[in-house]
Amino acid sequence: MRKMKHAPWVAGIAILLAAPLVVSAQQGEAHIGKYSGSVGPGRQLYYRYCWGCHGFRGDGNGENAPYLNILPRNFVAATFKCRSTPTGTLPTDQDLFNSLERGLVNSNMPSWIALTDQNRADLVAFIKTFSPRWKTEKAGDPIPVPPEPKLTLESIKHGQQLFQKLECWKCHGQEGRGDGPSASTLTDSNDQPIRPYNFAAGSRFKCGTTNNDIYKIFMSGVDGTPMPSFADVVKPDEAWDLVHYLRTLQVVHKSPELALWESTKEGADQVALSKVKGTPTGSGVNQ
Amino acid sequence: MQARVGYLVGIAALAACAVIVHAGPSGGTVSGKVTYEGTPAKMKPIDMSKEPSCAKQHATPVVTETVVTGPGNALDNVVVYVSAGAPDESAPSQAVKFEQKGCQYVPHLLAFQVNQPFEILNDDQTSHNIHPLPKVNREWNRSQPPGSAPISEKYDKPEFIPVKCNIHPWMHGSFAVLKNSHYAVTEGEGGFSLAGLPAGKYTITAWHESYGDQSQDVVISGSETKTVNFVFKAKPY
Numbered sequence: 001m002r003k004m005k006h007a008p009w010v011a012g013i014a015i016l017l018a019a020p021l022v023v024s025a026q027q028g029e030a031h032i033g034k035y036s037g038s039v040g041p042g043r044q045l046y047y048r049y050c051w052g053c054h055g056f057r058g059d060g061n062g063e064n065a066p067y068l069n070i071l072p073r074n075f076v077a078a079t080f081k082c083r084s085t086p087t088g089t090l091p092t093d094q095d096l097f098n099s100l101e102r103g104l105v106n107s108n109m110p111s112w113i114a115l116t117d118q119n120r121a122d123l124v125a126f127i128k129t130f131s132p133r134w135k136t137e138k139a140g141d142p143i144p145v146p147p148e149p150k151l152t153l154e155s156i157k158h159g160q161q162l163f164q165k166l167e168c169w170k171c172h173g174q175e176g177r178g179d180g181p182s183a184s185t186l187t188d189s190n191d192q193p194i195r196p197y198n199f200a201a202g203s204r205f206k207c208g209t210t211n212n213d214i215y216k217i218f219m220s221g222v223d224g225t226p227m228p229s230f231a232d233v234v235k236p237d238e239a240w241d242l243v244h245y246l247r248t249l250q251v252v253h254k255s256p257e258l259a260l261w262e263s264t265k266e267g268a269d270q271v272a273l274s275k276v277k278g279t280p281t282g283s284g285v286n287q
Numbered sequence: 288m289q290a291r292v293g294y295l296v297g298i299a300a301l302a303a304c305a306v307i308v309h310a311g312p313s314g315g316t317v318s319g320k321v322t323y324e325g326t327p328a329k330m331k332p333i334d335m336s337k338e339p340s341c342a343k344q345h346a347t348p349v350v351t352e353t354v355v356t357g358p359g360n361a362l363d364n365v366v367v368y369v370s371a372g373a374p375d376e377s378a379p380s381q382a383v384k385f386e387q388k389g390c391q392y393v394p395h396l397l398a399f400q401v402n403q404p405f406e407i408l409n410d411d412q413t414s415h416n417i418h419p420l421p422k423v424n425r426e427w428n429r430s431q432p433p434g435s436a437p438i439s440e441k442y443d444k445p446e447f448i449p450v451k452c453n454i455h456p457w458m459h460g461s462f463a464v465l466k467n468s469h470y471a472v473t474e475g476e477g478g479f480s481l482a483g484l485p486a487g488k489y490t491i492t493a494w495h496e497s498y499g500d501q502s503q504d505v506v507i508s509g510s511e512t513k514t515v516n517f518v519f520k521a522k523p524y
Binding site: 077079088089133165166167170171181182185186187189221224225226227228229230231232233 | 337413414416417418420422425426427428429430431432435436438453454455456
């Protein structure tokens with residue numbers, strides 16, 4: 001009977017103690033899969049591993065920043081390149097976690113795979129404290145990615161038409177080499193010169209490696225760069241056609257799309273033309 | 288007797304108030320001209336040969352619009368607005384239009400209020416991407432092929448935002464996102480008029496994308512018109 005008498009008090013105190021955790025769940029926490037990240041450990045990790053580039057205030061003005069070709073991300077502005085959410089919206093915790101795990105290819109942001117998943121979750125929680133936007137806005141609604149349809153030649157050809165119609169070649173070039181008419185004048189949002197992705201070189205993308213990643217890249221846009229979002233103008237089923245065609249532009253990267261494309265005469269001719277002969281600087285020439 | 292006079296005076300005072308309240312458009316007006324002194328840099332012709340569908344729309348090449356002048360040393364594309372003294376206003380629901388035409392932005396500077404919708408239209412035969420570069424508002428970047436629907440957007444914080452198209456690097460424009468409805472953008476002879484200002488002390492600011500901003504204070508006591516002129520120093524570059 002004594003236990004029953006105290007039960008309401010215990011319950012009440014438990015609720016009072018839990019309340020701050022509920023209130024701060026919006027900010028100061030990150031949830032990625034089964035991991036919950038929190039700000040305290042994240043702060044320790046940030047000021048050990050990250051602030052040299054990203055800066056004491058998280059604004060991208062770290063000690064190393066003046067020497068970097070692509071400037072470090074400014075977390076205060078909260079404009080992120082690699083998202084699954086529409087252009088202009090905040091990324092999800094998973095997006096930030098993925099960027100930490102993968103790094104950003106062809107930039108100075110390394111892959112932080114050496115840290116544990118829990119470390120990365122904690123870092124995500126801390127990174128979100130730099131911008132006041134996370135207090136007032138929620139992350140964008142992730143762009144729905146329908147399941148990838150079967151790969152067919154029609155899909156690739158339709159993707160080829162889209163590449164022309166959407167004028168991707170203006171920046172990426174007809175062979176996707178990053179040498180389109182507008183390529184040489186491109187600058188990112190920090191006013192630094194930037195080149196479009198060179199499909200023919202076949203490297204991983206800035207924001208991923210899979211077909212799903214390509215889909216998300218052009219549907220969400222790469223914020224902070226000239227690459228816009230095409231979500232307004234490409235329908236989801238058409239988008240997969242474009243993904244399949246883009247894979248055929250990666251002429252040195254083996255893929256089912258490239259193999260299928262090369263089995264046609266048109267495809268084989270185009271791929272043969274695309275494969276680089278010689279070197280861009282002439283340094284490989286035998287006298 | 289005195290009470291009766293007092294009574295009549297009271298009624299006369301009330302009548303006078305009524306007259307003042309119902310007199311025409313309420314509040315005063317601040318008007319003036321924006322001019323420059325010195326010699327502005329020559330605007331350069333734009334080479335649109337990389338975009339033939341736009342190049343052929345211009346019989347002679349257009350020039351850059353960083354500094355647009357009018358007769359009598361008028362300075363155009365200056366936003367003149369009330370930066371202090373007036374309360375913030377909720378946005379009108381009427382959208383304003385920003386057009387991409389002949390690979391140029393029309394108007395070069397679009398002024399509107401916080402949370403007011405604006406629509407971006409592509410009247411050209413080529414794709415444009417619309418990429419405003421705010422520092423306070425959210426940055427987004429959207430592709431707009433020819434024939435696509437207008438893009439409707441708004442901003443929730445006041446700011447002057449440069450706008451560019453990455454595909455066509457000569458395209459430059461600005462958005463002026465303002466807190467109240469008392470603003471004007473100069474054109475032609477450089478005149479402006481801000482009407483409907485209740486009595487009070489105001490700071491009027493004039494902003495030009497290249498020549499910076501200037502502010503002047505003005506006091507409105509009734510329905511008078513006060514003249515405020517701005518003179519910007521032209522830069523040789």
